[in-house]
Amino acid sequence: MRPIPSFSLHRPKTLSEALELLQALEDARPIAGGTDLLVLLRDGAVSAKHLIDLGGVHELQYIREENDEIRIGAATTHAQLLRSELIAEKTPLLHEAAASIGSVQIRNRGTLGGNLCNASPAADTAPPLLALNAEAAVASTGGTRIIPLGDLFAGPKMNSLRPGELLTEIRFPTPPAGSGTSFQKLGRRRGLTLAVINVAVYLCLEGGVCREARIALGAVAATPIRMPAAEEMLEGRQLSGELIEAAASACRDQVRPIDDIRASAEYRREMAYVLTRRALMDAWERARRDTL
Amino acid sequence: MRITFELNGKRVECEARPNKTLLDLLRADLGLTSVKKGCEQGECGACTVLLDGAPVNSCLVLAPQVEGRAVTTLDGLVDDPLMAALRKAFMEDGAIQCGFCIPGMLLSAYALLRENPRPTEEEVKTAIEGNICRCTGYIKIIEAIMDAAERIQNERP
Structure with a gap:
């Protein structure tokens, strides 16, 4: 070669x-x-x-919680994310996403910041972090700016960083009691595979009513994206199987997938519905368990 | 670039161009042909080595990136009891056919059993998901790793 x-x-x-x-x-x-x-x-x-090479910049490798906010250094590896009890306990969707990336060998080298800046529409850590309402800290010699994570993605394999800028940190509010999350990934096989599509959901309940819903999908558009129409259908409402069905259906209408080597656009559209429904049901159940 | 690192327990100092992979440094320059060259894309795992004890694809590591770190190949574990148990199990359980994937497979299995001496079958499968074998269908490899884990446990007083 x-x-x-x-x-x-x-x-x-x-x-x-x-x-x-x-x-x-x-x-x-x-x-x-x-x-x-x-x-x-x-x-x-x-x-x-x-x-x-950022491998020697150890100050970019950390996972910590401060003032109800979780902060992750951009050079933190997927293996470090997987070993974090904080991540496993507070944001199982991010734990599950990290576990689904590549192989042991890849997870020992690959980093969270790299996965995001590579800006693949199928990046497995993107939907969970979008669903967690994450922000990105972007530094240059001129200072640091904070942007919503979604703004980091400019297009397929294109990030929005300006010359001289570096992603340094990802931060998001610690999910409160009464919240539940889920990550679902469909690949051509189980191990070492890119997502045909991936879905992440965050739900926060208050007495059976959905106070906040965030749904994010990957590999269904030019960038990983949130599903505001479906989220609005859930917020402020009493959750039910029927309502979840309708919200998942709305995602099917909102996605703009392409045909590629892994799947057809038509199949991805259908799977956007199936996986979103599955993720919503899973997050709903976890939220109820969290409330008890 | 001049680099110094620990290779199989010994300090090594050598010259490596920045675009040389750890794989090429080990195989071509240092003669460690147990490290196999497969896909060179991090897909097949034939080039797996341990970097500070953790399995990595040496085709996706630049040689200068191992400066000051410890690299372990199969050659450094010849007398290691855990590796000896794995080797024996692989041979006796018929887990080796053409053999090309075996050095990487053994190192992934070794790293697993070091951290988790009694893995479940699922954990074994996860540990070797980055090592492709085109001969065995994996069944006998998984059995051999489970078997090695058991043998090691039974040998302990």
């Missing part, structure tokens, strides 16, 4: 060093786990004169 084209490799130890390199060097790209980037470089789909 063709070798990886040559580049200069820079190995900063701190975030500020990394940002300065990113700012100063022409045609530079950050590399985190490399599980996507090295494949793209080898294929010639991406090129770079300089790679800035």
Whole structure:
């Protein structure tokens, strides 16, 4: 197979060093786990004169909870997410999504920030984080700006970062008591596979009434997306199987999937309904259990 | 770039271009041909090595990225009792056919049993989901890993 084209490799130890390199060097790209980037470089789909390796920037690897907010450093690996009791307990949907990514080998290298910045419409961590209402901290030598996570995705395999910017953190409110979440993924097989579609749901109940509903789908549009029409159908209402059925049906109408090697658009549209219904039922049950 | 790292318990110092993968460094420069070159895309797991004890695809690691870290290949575990038990189980249980996937498979199994000495069948399947075998259909490999786990347990006083 063709070798990886040559580049200069820079190995900063701190975030500020990394940002300065990113700012100063022409045609530079950050590399985190490399599980996507090295494949793209080898294929010639991406090129770079300089790679800035974030592997030594340990300050970007953390998972912590502060003031009812969970914060995750962008260079945190999927394996670190999986080992976190906080994530497993408070946001099982993110735990399940991380578990479904790649293989043990990929999860030991691949990072949350890399998965998001790679901006695949099928990225498994995107729907859970959209459903958790996550924000992204984006840093440059000029300072840090906070954007809604959805704004990070500009199109298939395109993120909205400006030159010199780096995703540094993902943060979202800790789901309160009475909430339930679910992550559902359909692939061509179970292990080491990209999603045909993936769905994440967050529900928060108050005395049987749905106070908040957030539904996000992946691989059904140019970017991972929320389903506001379906969410509105649920909010403020007493949940029922029928209502969930109707909301899942609304997702079928809202998605804009494509035909590709993994599935047809028609099949994805139908699965958007099936998996959303399944995710809503699952999250509803978990929310009720959480309320008891 | 000049890099220094620990390879199978010994300090190694060598020269590596930034675009050289750990796989090519180990196989071509250092002669460790137990590390197999398969897909070079992180799909097949034939090039699996342990990086600070955790399985990774060496085709997706740049050689300079192992600076200061510990790399373990099958060659470094020849006398390791857990690896010996796995090797014996793989041979006796008929888990090896062409053998190309076996070094990676053994390292994934080894990392699993180090962390989880009595895995369930599901846990074994998850541990080797990144290692493709085109011969065995996996059944005998899964059995051999379960078997090795049991043998190790039984040997303990």
